[in-house]
Amino acid sequence: MKQLLLLIFLIPILTNAQAKSIENSDVVNVSIQNGLEDSDLQTLFDFENINYSEFSFQGKSIEGKYFVIRMKEFSNGDLINTTTLFDERGNDYFKIDSTQTSFKFLSKIGNEDLKTWIRGNSFGSKQLYFPINDKNGNYVAKDFFGAKTVLEENMNHPFYILAIITPNRNPDGSASYCRVAQSEIDPDNFGKEFNIPHYYLVEIEFTN
Numbered sequence: 001m002k003q004l005l006l007l008i009f010l011i012p013i014l015t016n017a018q019a020k021s022i023e024n025s026d027v028v029n030v031s032i033q034n035g036l037e038d039s040d041l042q043t044l045f046d047f048e049n050i051n052y053s054e055f056s057f058q059g060k061s062i063e064g065k066y067f068v069i070r071m072k073e074f075s076n077g078d079l080i081n082t083t084t085l086f087d088e089r090g091n092d093y094f095k096i097d098s099t100q101t102s103f104k105f106l107s108k109i110g111n112e113d114l115k116t117w118i119r120g121n122s123f124g125s126k127q128l129y130f131p132i133n134d135k136n137g138n139y140v141a142k143d144f145f146g147a148k149t150v151l152e153e154n155m156n157h158p159f160y161i162l163a164i165i166t167p168n169r170n171p172d173g174s175a176s177y178c179r180v181a182q183s184e185i186d187p188d189n190f191g192k193e194f195n196i197p198h199y200y201l202v203e204i205e206f207t208n
Contacts, residue, residue, distance in 0.1 A: 077191035142181035
């Protein structure tokens with residue numbers, strides 16, 4: 001009788017643990033390293049207005065997958081363009097063969113355009129250019145980590161890793177970038193919520 005009662009007690013616990021295990025199998029841990037260890041080179045990057053971010057992704061769910069990186073452009077609160085920055089699906093060389101992958105994302109903001117480049121361990125993407133409009137202020141690349149060192153994302157859905165934005169303007173005329181990127185607002189709604197006329201979002205998707 002005691003064994004039966006123990007079994008009845010354990011079944012919900014085991015079922016819940018199994019459900020959590022299945023759920024966690026879809027989680028990818030995302031970490032970031034901003035900037036360079038070489039202070040002289042970082043000074044040069046700052047002078048040239050180049051942002052350098054290295055993203056790392058870890059999780060059992062990404063093994064055997066490809067990743068696709070896209071740039072989404074928003075104007076006056078609406079998505080107006082989506083550009084593929086990197087997509088090598090079907091080429092086994094780019095299939096993730098472990099539970100970890102990483103790449104560096106570089107963006108350079110010039111007077112008239114935004115330049116992007118992705119650098120992996122053994123590959124480099126095309127360098128692409130995008131229009132900018134700095135009437136609202138300078139563009140700055142901001143991540144979504146805030147004080148966190150790791151973000152947990154569901155690999156079954158695309159998710160954003162970086163925003164390239166102009167600031168939110170406060171009533172007193174001051175400007176804020178972190179208030180935008182570190183908010184709980186869906187990045188798709190940054191334009192409408194923070195009155196940002198033009199910005200970009202970098203999205204990653206893990207897929208077959």
